[in-house]
Amino acid sequence: MRARLLKVAVWATLAGALAGCAGEGERPPERLLDGSPARSLPVELEGIDAPAVLTRARLAVPSDLAAASATLSCLRERARALTPAGAAIERVGVSSESVTFRIAARASPGAVYACDRGAGSGEPGRRWCGSSYGELTGGRLHDPRLDLGCHGRQGEPLGFVWVEPAARTRYVAVEQAGYVEVYEPLGGLPVRISSSTDVDLAASRATFAVSEHDRSGRLVRRYRLEAVVAG
């Protein structure tokens, strides 16, 4: 009887510990890079089991930028010669932030530009650790324009790329270590995403596990985006 009780106690302790571990591991980050609370998604995403965190995105109009805005610092720090055409998209995630804007076309076919920042990057006087430029043909990018200049909270290398969502995509889910980060397409611009899960600095390449979902969370498409530094 005592032996059986002991066995039950051991199993109960083990099960509790495992449940505790699983609970710990599945808890999504509670804050975004700027300290604001991370929001949960209004819908469940089909095929996503890991906890999901919704990143924040907002349109920033170039003629009406606050002095401390991400877009203004991007323009001043890295893109002085460039003039945005239309609104910029400012995105804040758990370990990264970015600004994307279309460049006023001096010549067809136009282009987009991004400033990138990671939680573990930063030199005095510099907010941004990376940037990308991508030419558009027929409104689309030739290349996702990988940037490997930034690092996450623990110093892990971050990769940034643009994805071009399908027309009915409302959520772009990107695999992170232990959770999924979700981006909402905005302003008709490519969506700047980041991840640290599969970054190979020696080969200057990164792979992103991405799924796209419609407004009800249904899966639109799932793919692995492999990108290399180029140009």
Added chain:
Amino acid sequence: MHVAFRFAVAFAAAFGLAAAGSAGAYHTRFVAENCNYAAPTPTSTITRDGSAQVALRARYEGYQWAGGCWNDNDRDDSPGDPPENASTGGEGGDCSGFTFKVWRESLNEGDAGFYQWGMLRDVHGPYTAARFKSGDGAPNVTVSKSVLLKMDALASTGHIGMIYAKNADGTDQIIEAKGESYGTNIWTRTYRGDSSYSGVRRTGWSS
């Protein structure tokens, strides 16, 4: 006659299908058959003239988007690759990969040391032209275009080339990996007078 006709039709169809198939999966074998992943050799003394010699070995060797591997036979061994396709496996560097290798930089952006990469080492490095233009990485700084020296660079958001020589009329002879249709060579350019280009310097030269 009938048999010959049928054979000709079948042959034409097979040829057409084969051509269509290879067009859909275009790649060359240059990188796979010639390039390596050897570690670079750390080097302490580096001169601008020495780097110019490194650059000249890539002259006429072609262009490959995201590439960084070439031989020295003065011809593009993979001409006509589809542009801006990183998987075509052709000979040559792209503009930023060429600059990275000629400036003998490290894959670690925090390391400003000099590293000699073999010509046939397939390496691009972490920088794009846009990032060189911003002076990203420990070895790189932005400088005024009025003080640029041999083997400094002029970079825009989409392109970078190094100064091989200055011309008397204010233009420069730029050594650059220009594009699939152009390859890698020296051309007279007006980048210095173009406001979209900035001056960039690799620091630490011996002379």
